[in-house]
Amino acid sequence: MADLADTSFLGRALRRRTFLRVAGTTAASSALVLAGCGKDSTPTPTNSTSSLNFAGSDNGLLNLAYLLEQLEAAFYQKVVDAFPSDFTAADKAAFVDLRDHEVIHREFLKFALGSNAYDVALTTPLAFNFTAFTLTTRAGVYAAARTLEDVGVGAYNGMGRRIASTQYLQLLAKLASVEARHAAFVRDQAEPNSFAASDVITTSGSLAGLDTVKTPAEVATLIASLVPVVLNTDALMLL
C-alpha cells in the first residue's frame, strides 16, 4: 500500500524537479495570457469566449492564487454591501473581518506578482458571477462561503508541491492556514461541528486525517461557473 503510493509520488516529485529546471529559464518571461478567442484582437475580459492561460511556473501558480483571492474578496464585499436580513451583529463583524483578510491577501499577491499579474493590462477587472449562490439569507451566505473557503484550502494545499520558490511556499502557507481557519469558522456557522467533516478530511486509508487537496485543474473546474473567462491550467498540471 505504502509502496505503491511512495513510488508514484516519487515519480511526480522527480518529474516536477526536472520540468522546473527547464521551465525556470523559459517560463519566467511567459506571462499569463488573457487571450481573446474571438475575431477582436483586443482581449475582452467580459467576453465569455476569452480564456486565461496560466503559465507553467511559480508566476502561473501565484496568478491562480491571486484569482482565488480576488474571487473571495469580491464575494465577501458583495455580502458586506447587502447583509442578509437575518445576519446577527456577530455575523456582520465576522464578514467584515473575512472581507478585509481576503482584500489583504489579494493585494499582497498582486504586489508580489507586479507586472506578472494576469490583469495588469486590463482596464476593467473581471466581473465574477455569484448568481448561483443565495446571498439573501444567512444560510445561503454561509453555504456559499463554505464552498469558496474549502476550494481555497484545497487549492493552496495542491500548490505546495508545484511551487519552486521556497519563499513563495512559506508565504502561501501563511495564507493557507488563515483560509483553513475561515473554512472551519463558516462551516461551523453553516452546520455546528462540521469544521473538519468527512467531506473535507480524508477518513480512511493511508492518508486518513488529511485535509482536502485540489489540483489546479480541479480548482479551475470548481470555480468555472463563477469566473467570466475559461481557465486553462494545463501548464500548471505539468508542474
Place this chain on the structure above:
Amino acid sequence: MDFLNLLARLADLDTPTLPAAAPRRTALSQLGKAGTALLPALLTGLALPAAAAAAAPQDTRTRLDALRLALQLELLENEFYSRALGLVTGFSAVPFSATEKTALQTIQRHEAQHVTLFQRLITDAGSALEPAARYDFTGSKNGTQPALYPDIQTNPDTFLQVAQLLEDAGVRAYKGQVEFLQTDAYMLEAALRTHSTEARHASHIRTMRRQRGASVKSWVSPADASITTPGSGAAKVYEGEDNATQYVNIGTILTKVPFDSTLPINVGTPALTAAQILAKVAEAFDEPVNAITATALLQLFTY
C-alpha cells in the same frame, strides 16, 4: 528533547547534495544511519547551552528532523485529547457538553491518524521511532514544579485554553517545517494537509471558547484576550503573531510589502485607523515558529 537539537546539529553533517534521483527510502535511511553512527561522538554535546541551541542554524534541518518534530507534536496532542475524553487509564473525562465532546472526538481521531501517518513516513524511510515522551498537561513536570494549569483535567475552560495554545502552536510549527520537506512532494503535501487540518482544529477550539464567553476570534488576532503571561514559556505561542510586515522578492530584491502605505486594503466604511488595518493584516497572515521554539513549547507539557 535535546535529541532534537542534536538532530539539528547532525543535519549539518548531511550532505546537501544528496543525489536528488536517489530513492527517498534510501536517502532517508542513510540519514538515519548517519545519525546512529555519529550519536556517541555527539553525546557529550547533549547538554547544549540554550544560547548555543538558539544559534543552531535553521536552514539545515533534514526531512527526518521535520517528520520527527511533527510526530512529537501529534503524539502530544493525541494524548492530550485522549485524556480529556476519558480514554486513558487514570484520567477521568473533562466535563463537556455532548456537542463539545463530539468535536473533541473528531479532533482526537485526526491527531491519532496523524500519528499513524508520521510513524509510517519515518519507518518507511528506514528510520527508527523515538521512545514516547511522558506527558503532564498541568505543566508541573510530574509534580517537580508548580502547575501552570492545575485544573486542566476538571475545568473545561482551562482545557480549551491549553487546547487553543497547542493547536495554534501546531499550526505555526508545521509552517516552520514545510520548507525542509520541499524536496519530497509526497511528504510536503502530507505536511501541508496536516497543517490546514490543525488550523481547522484551532479555529474550532477558538469558536468553542467564544461560545463559552471568551473574547477570542476564530483566527489569531491582536484583539484576542491574552491567555498567556508575558515572558512565560506559553507566551511564545503568540510571539510574533502580531507581525504586520511581510517581505517578498520583486525580481531579486527582497521588498517590504507596503501594507502601511500604498496598498489599497483599507476598503471599509468608515475607513479603519492605521493601527486597526494593520491588526487586520496581522490576522490575515499566520506566522511560523522554528523547531527550537516548537520544541520548547512541547517541553512545557513533557518531562
